[in-house]
Amino acid sequence: MSIFTKIINGEIPCYKVAENDDYIAFLDINPNAKGHTLVVPKKEENKIFDLSKEEYLALMDFSYQVAEALEKAVPCNRVGLSVIGLEVPHVHVHLIPINNMADMQFMKKEKLTDDEFTALAERIAEKFQ
Ligand code: 5GP
Numbered sequence: 001m002s003i004f005t006k007i008i009n010g011e012i013p014c015y016k017v018a019e020n021d022d023y024i025a026f027l028d029i030n031p032n033a034k035g036h037t038l039v040v041p042k043k044e045e046n047k048i049f050d051l052s053k054e055e056y057l058a059l060m061d062f063s064y065q066v067a068e069a070l071e072k073a074v075p076c077n078r079v080g081l082s083v084i085g086l087e088v089p090h091v092h093v094h095l096i097p098i099n100n101m102a103d104m105q106f107m108k109k110e111k112l113t114d115d116e117f118t119a120l121a122e123r124i125a126e127k128f129q
Contacts, residue, residue, distance in 0.1 A: 002090035005044050015121035018069065018128040023062040027121050028094070031110045035074035035097040035120060039063045046089045063093045069127035070097055074120075080104045 006012040007026065014026035017037055028036040041059055045051055051059065067079045076097035082104060083093055102108050112120070 002044055003088055004040050004090040008042050015117045017121050017124045018066050025066045027117055032096050032106060033098060033103045034110055035070055037066060037070060037095045039066055039093040041091050045091050048083050048091050063095060067095050069124050070095055072127040073124040
C-alpha cells in the first residue's frame with residue numbers, strides 16, 4: 001500500500017486542499033515553493049501512463065480546477081505542472097506556484113510550520129469550486 005493510499009484512507013494526516021470521489025489534492029510535505037500541491041487518484045496506480053485515457057483526462061481535469069484555485073490563493077508568476085513519481089509509486093501531479101526555474105527543480109525546499117501549512121491549505125481550499 002502506498003503512503004498516498006494511507007493518506008487517502010485517513011491513516012496518515014495531510015493538509016487537504018480539495019477532494020471528490022476519485023481524486024484528492026493535498027500540500028506536498030517537502031515543498032519546492034509555498035502552495036506546492038499533489039493531485040492524486042484514489043485508485044492506486046504506479047505510473048501515470050498506466051492510467052486509462054479516461055482516468056488520465058479526469059486527473060488532468062481535476063488538476064486544472066486545483067491549479068485555478070492555487071493561482072487565486074498563492075501569489076506567483078504561474079502554476080507549474082510536473083509528473084515524476086520516482087519517490088512515491090502512486091500517480092500524482094505536482095502543481096507548483098512558481099516564480100523562477102529553480103522552483104521547478106526539486107532542489108531548493110521551503111520550510112513551513114504546521115500552522116503555515118494549515119492556513120495555506122485552507123486558503124487554497126476556499127478558492128476551490
Ligand atoms: P516523486 O515521487 O514525484 O518524485 O515525489 C514524491 C513527492 O511526494 C515529493 O515531493 C515528497 O515531498 C512528497 N511526499 C512524500 N511523502 C509524503 C507524505 O507523506 N505526505 C505528503 N504530503 N507529501 C509527501
